Amino acid sequence: MIRRLLIANRGEIAVRIIRACRELDIETVAVYSDADAGAAHTVAADQAVPIGPAAAKDSYLAIPSLMSAARATGADAVHPGYGFLSENAGFARACEEAGLVFVGPPSAVMARMGSKIEARRTMEAAGVPVVPGMVPDDQTDEGIRRAIAQIGYPALIKATSGGGGKGMREVTSLSEADASIQAARREAQQAFGNGTLFVERLIHHPFHVEVQIFADAHGHAIHVFERECSVQRRHQKVIEESPSPHLTPALRERITRAAVQAAIASGYRNAGTCEFLVDLSAGDADTAPFYFLEMNTRLQVEHAVTELVAGVDLVRAQLLVASGEPLPWTQAALSQRGHAIEARVYAEDPRQGFLPQAGRLLRYREPRLPGVRIDSGVREADAISVYYDPMIAKVIAHAETRALAIARLREALQAFPILGITTNIPFLLQLLAHDRFTRAEIDTGFLDRHVDEFAPPDQTALLPFARAAIDAEARQGSSTVGSRADAGQADPWQQLTGWRMA
Amino acid sequence: MSDPAVQRIGPGAYIVSIGGRREIVHVALDGATQWAHVRGEVFRLTADDHGSQRQASTSPAARELGVLPITAPMPAKVLKVMAVAGAAVKKGETLVILEAMKMELPLRASADGVIVAVHCREGELVQPDAVLVELS
Secondary structure, eight states, X not given: OOOEEEEXXXXXXXXXXXXXXXXXXXXXXXXXXXGGTTOHHHHHSSEEEEEEOSSGGGTTTOHHXXXXXXXXXXXXXXXOOSSTTTTOHXXXXXXXXXXXXXXXXXXXXXXXXXXXXXXXXXXXXXXXXXXXXXXXXXXXXXXXXXXXXXXXXXXXXXXXXXXTTBTOXXXXXXXXXXXXXXXXXXXXXXXXXOOOEEEEEOOSSXXXXXXEEEEOTTSOEEEEEEEEEEEEETTEEEEXXXXXXXXXXXXXXXXXXXXXXXXXXXXXXXXXXXXXXXXXXXXXXGGOOEEEEEEEOSOOTTHHHHHHHHTOOHHHHHHHHHTTOOOSSOGGGOOOOSEEEEEEEESEEGGGTTXXXXXXXXXXXXXXXXXXXXEEOXXXXXXXXXXXXXXXXXXXXXXXXXXXXXXXXXXXXXXXXXXXXXXXXHHHHHHHHOHHHHTTOOXXXXXXHOGGGGOOOOOGGGHHHHHHHHHHHHXXXXXXXXXXXXXXXXXXXXXXXXXXXX | OOOOEEXXXXXXXXXXXXXXXXXXXXXXXXXXXXXEEETTEEEEEEGXXXXXXXXOSSOHHHXXXXXXXXXXXXXEEEEEEOOOTTOEEOTTOEEEXXXXXXXXXXXXXXXXXXXXXXXXXXXXXXXXXXXXXXXO
């Protein structure tokens, strides 16, 4: 069993992993950059080690600093969390070579699944459906045009070494093909130094459904059901839920079976996620086509949705499996109970094009409500810096039905005062009340196409309440707002942050 | 509408009753900026709205001369400075590129004019409302 775990991450996910270690009697080592001295995750761990300057590339992404922190503290295992180095096969390999247990898949599997082309080839060979497409051997304009004709319109041209939308073009007709091919090649060459193009079918208005998979070193590979993640803004997930309102029992059976096949075919170990695009345009969900998109070889931000709906602890299972133990559950023992839904609270201003915000949390009071879990890595008076992801907290609600879970999540977000930094909570509340959301009609492109429908609400009715309280506070002469002394006071609204399960 | 009844229930937390409606309000005062939270809605007011003084981001003298300040909207690193003192610029021209949270944020001239002064260097960290460039 793992004895001492170094967590190569920060914020809420580091705190979440530390909580699971406590229950398993595993000692924890937190790491922190200069910007994170004294941060919640450093306080929660048994010990904390500085690893470098604020910029992530000099600290949370600096493999040599992390390896020497592991050596210096005598850690025997490393958990990468999500983001940062979690999908960096070089980091997994460095851990393996240093004799450290890496809490994730073997580095070779990570490397294979990290390559779009190789992952696609592995899935095709295993009989997992992929979006129809190809890398034409003939990379001339003529060759790419022939490939498009073969795959059919609308098509999507992508850079093989691409990402972030660069070198990507939609082609809806032959007349625009040449211009798009040349533009995509130019962009790919400039951005990635490689102009090789890939052609695939464009799926219109798809839904994003992903399957949690888990495999151990004893030949067990299972799934822990799906998560619906179609509510996205610029490919960034905003709301995640389980069960997916789009899956019928027959479609769930097909898609989870494909995900387990993918896990077996790739030689997967530990927790991972298979992302699929589901095409519901033909109407019948039972027989709807779905396509493998990519495999995420790590824990997901939205893992808590699965934990609540299936009643399991995925991080604990990760630590057990990494230690060489068998999976703690069989497929037959798992079921989805009720409905779980998560909202990501970001420091961003929906009124200014979702511009990320930084500053100090002058007030930060997590609500305590039945059926609501909050994963966070900040406390009142903490600063949200410009250096890292602007996510402040995840709010996850669990209830008997989707409608009740949505109502519960809205209630939790309304009772979550965050002052000093503008957040997306008013936007989340608009979204959760929107007809298209309650009817589960939001596909992956919806928010980007209809962002105007989530315009800021009219606040005037509540303004007199705000004014009256501000006047009272000004008379009170509170000079210690947001200070540590204030935050530490005995106060029912101020509780220790972190992982709670209701 | 009746006068508001306000009851303090904890640090920065109040129950406000107006005309039979009752809401919990959380507030935080930060210099001239006043924040309040009511039912998931956040209000960000300045002391101006209540009759007290508001902090000015430019000197009164500068304002009289018609100088337009270009300020940092958030804490950020200065990635690139295009503005050169004395140069004429067109509205919309990029003056400074900031970087925050892995995103580039271009600051553009809000009007045609001449750069009066540049107050930032590449690589420097700047705070919100810091005047980076002055435009006349």
